[in-house]
Amino acid sequence: MSEYGAVVVVYAQDDAEITGALDQLESLEPAPRLIVLVSNELRRDLAEFRSRARTVEMGRNSGFCAGANRGLAELVGAGLTTGLLMNSDVHDLSTSTSRELLEALEARPDAAAVSPLISFWPDTSTLWYGGGEIIRPLWVTRHPGIGGVVHEDGALRPTDYFSGCLVMLRLAPVVRVGGFDERLFMYYDEADLATRLAERGWRSYVLARRLVAHDKPGRRLNANEAYYHARNSRILVQRYESGLRRWVGQLGAWALGVAQSPRFESPEARRAYAKGLRDSIDDLV
Structure with missing residues (x-):
């Protein structure tokens, strides 16, 4: 079984949350050879964690994508x-997570990414992520089965997208395709x-084993989130669709604004959502 490293991108999380994330990573069997904490918060000092992890200060909120890329580059280096x-706010991380995901990755030579089933927290019997579906040509994403009962059968199934x-x-393949697109900043x-x-x-694959829980209550979108939801969906419509499908996808973005x-x-x-629908994205496609 190959060695691996771990990356956690942090913002303004309190020390207890970061400590909890490190405790869970260190409990894994096998444990990561290297843990990288990437700070996306200008005034977030990670000095106290340097005995447990390599810390990287981005100096600003550069977005999840840039933070993740920087952390993964540290692993490659x-x-x-x-x-x-891994997110810093996960709970109930199984100590077998690393072994099971590494074995799944090695079992599929074509696998670039493997996520497990992820439940809600604290109700770990309720599914949050059991695979991801991209609804094209609208370029809306969804978690099929979300809110249902977690069902584990240990199978490894292909999925449209993994869960960050x-x-x-x-x-190697992640680096080869350019990693996360930092221009997206967040969402999609x-x-x-x-x-x-x-x-x-x-x-990308999902392993039908519930190995972690995520505190993800239903909530409303603030202006920043609303903007990137609208803008990034449009970017992906134009990036991956053409002809009539592109036209349908672009029109659908406005209809989804009403639904959202x-x-x-x-x-x-x-207003931010509407701005995301109007802003020029020519340089981002």
């Missing part, structure tokens, strides 16, 4: 060929990377 990307909440990555980044990998013959309306937390968020 350390000579590692696989990396575990917890994923074991084969680093996993779907985009998984699609670029698939175009080169690399697949109850999720906007303020009139400002509603």
Whole structure:
């Protein structure tokens, strides 16, 4: 079984959350040879964690994509060929996670990414992620089965996209396709990377084992989130669709804005979504 490293991108999380993430990573069997904490918060000092992890200060909020790429580059520079990307706010991480995901990755020579089943927290019987579906040509993503009962059968199944909440990555193909698209900043980044990998013959898989839980309550979108939801969906429509399908995808983005309306937390968020639909994306496609 190959050695691996782990990457956690942090923002303004409190020390307890970061400590909890490190405790869980260190409990894994096998444990990561290297843990990288990437700070995306200008005033977030990670000095106290340097005895447990390599710390990288981005100096600004460069977005999840840039933070993840920087962390994965640290793993590559350390000579590692696989990396575990994990959110800092996960719970109930099974000690067997690394072994099971590494074995799954090795079982499929075409696998670039493997995520497990991820439940909600604290109700770990309820499914949050059991695979990802990209609805084309709209370029909307969804988790089939979300909110249902977790069903584990141990099977390894292909999926449209992995979950950045917890994923074991084969680093060579990820680097070869350019990693996460940092221009997306956040949202739809996993779907985009998984699609670029698939175009080169690399697949994403979900392992039907519930190995972790995610505290992901239903919530409203603030202005920043609303903007990137709208803009990035348009980018991917234009990047991957053509002809009539592109036209349908672009029109659908406006219709989805109406459907998303109850999720906007303020009139400002509603205006930000509309701005995301109007802004020029020619340089981002």
